Amino acid sequence: MNDSDKALEHLQVIRGLMEKATVYRAVSVPTAIIGGLVALITSAMFYVRNEQFDTATTVSIWLGVAFLVNGIHHGLIWKTAQKEGEPYLSSGLRMALKALIPPMFVGGVFGLALAYGPAADLVATTLVWITFYGLALMATSGFSPRSLRVLGLAFTLVGSLLLGLHWVDGANIMAFISPQRTAAILMGMTLGLFHLVYAGYTRSQQRNSLLEA
Numbered sequence: 001m002n003d004s005d006k007a008l009e010h011l012q013v014i015r016g017l018m019e020k021a022t023v024y025r026a027v028s029v030p031t032a033i034i035g036g037l038v039a040l041i042t043s044a045m046f047y048v049r050n051e052q053f054d055t056a057t058t059v060s061i062w063l064g065v066a067f068l069v070n071g072i073h074h075g076l077i078w079k080t081a082q083k084e085g086e087p088y089l090s091s092g093l094r095m096a097l098k099a100l101i102p103p104m105f106v107g108g109v110f111g112l113a114l115a116y117g118p119a120a121d122l123v124a125t126t127l128v129w130i131t132f133y134g135l136a137l138m139a140t141s142g143f144s145p146r147s148l149r150v151l152g153l154a155f156t157l158v159g160s161l162l163l164g165l166h167w168v169d170g171a172n173i174m175a176f177i178s179p180q181r182t183a184a185i186l187m188g189m190t191l192g193l194f195h196l197v198y199a200g201y202t203r204s205q206q207r208n209s210l211l212e213a
Contacts, residue, residue, distance in 0.1 A: 028202070030076060037192075037196070039191035043184040043187045047184040055121075059112070100140065104132065123183055147198060
């Protein structure tokens with residue numbers, strides 16, 4: 001396959017993804033609701049029982065939450081593909097993974113290095129993950145709904161600005177509480193509330209579209 005054929009295939013994939021924008025919203029909304037609620041519950045647990053978890057244990061639990069929500073998300077994608085008679089690993093999903101994996105991988109490794117390194121900086125780990133998760137969402141801007149891009153921008157701005165403040169101060173950005181509680185608040189605010197706000201907004205847009213149809 002020459003370069004022109006590859007470019008044409010990519011254009012066809014992007015066109016197909018844009019035509020299915022409502023499908024991606026429908027899949028992402030339940031994931032956002034589930035992920036947001038799980039993040040809020042986990043954050044509340046860490047906030048209340050912060051003395052019982054060290055940095056390594058806290059990071060391990062959050063990684064488990066991430067894998068759980070990601071598994072649910074891909075389960076919904078598989079269910080949608082089965083319903084429409086399409087392959088699970090479609091060309092569109094492959095393109096999305098190509099956009100998502102690099103920032104997610106770099107952010108994951110960077111965060112783990114901060115968590116398990118000599119400094120064991122839990123707050124920095126949390127903010128790095130928030131920032132790179134936002135960058136991953138923004139990397140899909142060529143074929144994702146605008147609402148998802150805005151969500152990614154919110155994660156990126158909040159994460160990067162607070163990370164800068166954290167490193168400039170050289171200390172916990174909320175020095176009056178423990179790093180575990182700071183991380184819990186940050187995760188609850190972003191992975192929890194941001195996702196729920198996104199889901200609520202997207203649901204309202206879907207209802208408006210149905211009423212106008």
